[in-house]
Amino acid sequence: MRGVIIRKERVNDFLNALRAGYLLYAPVRTQAGPVFAPVNGATEWPWPAGNTLKSAKEVFLPQTETLFTYRTAPDGVQIEEARVEGQRVLLGVRPCDARSLTMLDKVFAGEGVRDPYYTARREKTVVLGLACNEPCATCFCTSLGGSPFGTDGCDLLWVDLGDRCLVRVVTEKGKALVEGRPEFEPAGDADLAAAQRLEEGALGRMGTVAVQGVKEKLDRLFADPLWDRVYEKCLGCGTCTYLCPTCHCFDLTDEVVDGVGIRLRTWDACMYPLFTLHASGHNPRPTPKERFRQRIMHKFKYFVDNFRETACVGCGRCIRYCPVNIDIRSVLAEISAR
Amino acid sequence: MGTTEKIREIAAGLLRDGKVDVVIGYGPGTLPLRSTPLFARTVEEAERLIWDATCGNNLAVYLPGRKDRVGIVVKGCDSRAVVQLIHENQIAREQVFLIGVPCAGIVDRRQVEAAVEREIKLAREEGPELVVEGDGWSRRFHKEEVLYGACRTCRHNNPVLYDALAAEPLPSRNGGPTLVEVWEKKPAEERRNFILSEMARCIRCYACRNACPLCYCTECFVDCSTPRWLGRATDAGENLFFQIGRVFHVAGRCVACGACGRACPMDLKLGLLLGKMNKDVLELFGHEAGLNPEVPPALNAFRPDDPETFLLGK
Numbered sequence: 001m002r003g004v005i006i007r008k009e010r011v012n013d014f015l016n017a018l019r020a021g022y023l024l025y026a027p028v029r030t031q032a033g034p035v036f037a038p039v040n041g042a043t044e045w046p047w048p049a050g051n052t053l054k055s056a057k058e059v060f061l062p063q064t065e066t067l068f069t070y071r072t073a074p075d076g077v078q079i080e081e082a083r084v085e086g087q088r089v090l091l092g093v094r095p096c097d098a099r100s101l102t103m104l105d106k107v108f109a110g111e112g113v114r115d116p117y118y119t120a121r122r123e124k125t126v127v128l129g130l131a132c133n134e135p136c137a138t139c140f141c142t143s144l145g146g147s148p149f150g151t152d153g154c155d156l157l158w159v160d161l162g163d164r165c166l167v168r169v170v171t172e173k174g175k176a177l178v179e180g181r182p183e184f185e186p187a188g189d190a191d192l193a194a195a196q197r198l199e200e201g202a203l204g205r206m207g208t209v210a211v212q213g214v215k216e217k218l219d220r221l222f223a224d225p226l227w228d229r230v231y232e233k234c235l236g237c238g239t240c241t242y243l244c245p246t247c248h249c250f251d252l253t254d255e256v257v258d259g260v261g262i263r264l265r266t267w268d269a270c271m272y273p274l275f276t277l278h279a280s281g282h283n284p285r286p287t288p289k290e291r292f293r294q295r296i297m298h299k300f301k302y303f304v305d306n307f308r309e310t311a312c313v314g315c316g317r318c319i320r321y322c323p324v325n326i327d328i329r330s331v332l333a334e335i336s337a338r
Numbered sequence: 339m340g341t342t343e344k345i346r347e348i349a350a351g352l353l354r355d356g357k358v359d360v361v362i363g364y365g366p367g368t369l370p371l372r373s374t375p376l377f378a379r380t381v382e383e384a385e386r387l388i389w390d391a392t393c394g395n396n397l398a399v400y401l402p403g404r405k406d407r408v409g410i411v412v413k414g415c416d417s418r419a420v421v422q423l424i425h426e427n428q429i430a431r432e433q434v435f436l437i438g439v440p441c442a443g444i445v446d447r448r449q450v451e452a453a454v455e456r457e458i459k460l461a462r463e464e465g466p467e468l469v470v471e472g473d474g475w476s477r478r479f480h481k482e483e484v485l486y487g488a489c490r491t492c493r494h495n496n497p498v499l500y501d502a503l504a505a506e507p508l509p510s511r512n513g514g515p516t517l518v519e520v521w522e523k524k525p526a527e528e529r530r531n532f533i534l535s536e537m538a539r540c541i542r543c544y545a546c547r548n549a550c551p552l553c554y555c556t557e558c559f560v561d562c563s564t565p566r567w568l569g570r571a572t573d574a575g576e577n578l579f580f581q582i583g584r585v586f587h588v589a590g591r592c593v594a595c596g597a598c599g600r601a602c603p604m605d606l607k608l609g610l611l612l613g614k615m616n617k618d619v620l621e622l623f624g625h626e627a628g629l630n631p632e633v634p635p636a637l638n639a640f641r642p643d644d645p646e647t648f649l650l651g652k
Binding site: 030031032033050053054063064134136137138229232233235236237238239241242243251253255264266267269272273274277319320321323324325326327329330 | 367368369372373374375376377395399400457459539541542543544545547548549561563566569570571572573600601603604605
């Protein structure tokens with residue numbers, strides 16, 4: 001399919017029509033930056049430039065999630081499982097974030113393990129990507145196999161052509177959303193050419209990071225003195241992992257109040273000492289050095305070992321928001337130089 | 339000689355003479371309007387040290403528990419943190435060589451970014467001005483216009499303790515109404531709603547805690563699992579409990595450097611909570627943390643004749 005065209009003044013008609021069957025999520029501006037949130041009233045079109053502060057992962061793997069509640073009753077323990085309700089459309093997802101979903105799929109919806117909560121959210125959500133006409137200076141998706149116009153993880157990919165959008169249909173799920181809708185018309189050759197020019201322009205502006213061979217280097221760098229210095233300024237906070245679209249580690253805890261228990265799943269991060277603290281008091285990653293190494297190793301070695309893919313999509317959030325300006329690109333350069 | 343050159347000279351001398359094992363200062367960041375902490379262990383590494391209006395991190399955060407001898411670049415607020423850490427036996431006075439830098443205020447990159455509403459590709463300082471550039475545009479600011487709120491009313495911009503100064507002391511700012519003084523006059527309902535909306539945004543990454551030089555507990559109360567004081571859910575209630583717990587824990591110890599708010603990826607106005615606490619401590623105890631190595635912290639001092647009005651009424 002060549003794609004379809006929607007004029008911008010008709011976008012809201014389309015979104016309003018979607019509301020009949022779907023809950024819409026879109027980037028919503030906040031004081032600190034845009035984040036994905038349900039949009040019930042007027043849509044926030046045009047979507048904000050750049051990327052969202054928090055990634056799209058929280059739409060599928062919320063920071064705090066109730067898995068089930070339980071209570072004691074005269075006839076035993078009653079368990080009530082949380083249900084993932086409703087069909088959803090996620091708008092304005094940048095290609096790096098959309099691609100990160102394919103990586104999270106390998107962890108939560110892959111062979112062997114199928115997390116019912118994550119999987120239900122994925123199945124019930126249509127992902128509308130938004131191509132990056134103007135990549136940021138911190139973007140390096142192309143170095144990791146992505147593209148500012150990439151369609152991995154998208155059901156539809158929207159390309160902003162100014163007064164109109166070209167909508168590329170990627171999956172059947174996406175196709176079902178636009179097929180037969182009166183707001184769309186077939187794309188003309190001029191539209192396709194315009195999108196092509198934007199794509200070439202975006203690709204020409206992408207920063208590059210040499211990641212070739214990093215995995216092979218890391219295979220033998222676990223005990224390297226490199227780690228003694230590279231972590232040194234790290235504060236050990238969780239900003240990088242929490243904003244990262246591919247970091248997915250979580251904690252499970254029970255909160256019990258007045259005989260009613262809630263099993264919670266919450267984000268956790270390898271940067272925290274508690275993450276690996278054993279009940280005995282022993283901690284196999286006792287200092288920030290081991291924890292920093294773990295974060296790099298998980299993304300660029302262990303994930304590759306497990307899933308034959310690097311768990312970084314080059315979105316640049318960790319670079320942008322690190323309180324001490326630790327730049328993953330510099331860390332990768334140091335690894336490459338070993 | 340500029341401040342940067344002077345810092346390099348002092349640092350190189352310390353390292354060459356073997357007086358310190360490492361100099362912790364600032365190096366150039368990888369993004370516009372950013373610097374980054376730099377650990378120099380050789381004379382060559384000391385050549386990369388810089389000083390400019392983006393050197394906002396409080397480097398005293400790297401001091402607690404160190405065993406080596408450290409040269410460290412300190413602004414006024416950073417030097418107060420060092421004094422406080424010496425008080426609290428987290429670092430020995432003779433272990434640190436303080437390279438003091440009189441500070442004219444740190445530029446708040448978020449304010450600049452919000453004002454230009456475009457991606458900044460380059461930034462440079464020209465005297466009192468800041469020039470930022472992007473693709474085909476450029477804009478000039480007076481640095482004064484885009485300083486962090488805490489810097490605008492900072493009364494302790496010169497280091498309170500130092501072994502060498504990298505520049506002449508600057509005139510102290512006369513203060514003026516602080517953000518807290520303005521904010522605390524707002525109606526209670528408005529303040530309450532503001533705090534709750536801030537707390538709802540918190541993602542509990544603990545960047546605020548970890549950027550704070552005085553938050554050095556081996557086990558933070560939020561990480562304590564037996565018993566667990568704080569629930570794992572990230573919601574306004576739990577987040578507020580964490581933030582208030584932290585504010586109370588640094589009561590009489592906070593040096594008002596603003597590192598917590600700067601580190602926050604969600605741009606929570608943490609300086610207001612801490613500023614309010616600092617104001618209360620000043621009013622109740624006549625104490626500001628880390629100003630004088632000879633004066634013990636407010637909550638470390640005990641006076642048998644303390645009127646204890648908060649217990650017995652006036």
